[in-house]
Amino acid sequence: MALEYKIVPVTAFMQNCTILWCTESMEAAVVDPGGDLPRIEAQLAATGARLTKILLTHGHIDHAGAAAELAENAGVPIEGPQEEERFWIEKLADQSRMFGLPPSRSFEPNRWLDDGDTVTVGREALQVLHCPGHTPGHVVFFHAPSRLAVVGDVLFAGSIGRTDFPRGDHAALIGAIRGKLWPLGDDVDFIPGHGPMSSFGVERASNPFVGDRVSGM
Helix, strand or coil: CCEEEEEEEECCCCEEEEEEEECCCCEEEEECCCCCHHHHHHHHHHHCCEEEEEECCCCCHHHHCCHHHHHHHHCCCEECCCHHHHHHHCCHHHHHHHHCCCCCCCCCCCECCCCCCEEEECCEEEEEEECCCCCCCCEEEEECCCCEEEEECCEECCEECCCCCCCCCHHHHHHHHHHHHHHHCCCCEEEECECCCEEHHHHHHHCCCCCHHHHCC
């Protein structure tokens, strides 16, 4: 497989920061560096890959809190999320104070992403899907050749993302899961923002919030 991954739980929220790297070019991306940079950097070094960019699913502190610092330290660009997420990124300092986390600062991504865009990790390309609901500008990254998706806080094993935050939208979240994630295929494994991995097929069969039995599909 030309794309490998390593999950690195970070922050008090145990957020699944993900290191993706292309085994041919040995170029890497860090997805959602929420904090604990020494841990992320040590795991990145262990892969032997060279960091070339940061990818963000959304702007919550446990996913984006260390993005500015890592980008500055490594001299790499930040890509994502979708521009509606500016609302949360501008509040990163407030979020860090609210949750008692290390200080964080806002930033301007080098590239905002939209539905249908593509991001690259070395020679590998991942599809971008705009999946609002948990937050307005949340995106998901999908690597078709390896049947792998990095879904942030859209979907979890046995659950779905919260929508009680400002600008959350439960109906939009359900619509994104059913309309954009399920069509990718039951065989797709996904890395959620928290907790264990699962597959779309397992969640369609058993998820009490968005499974087929709930939706009447």
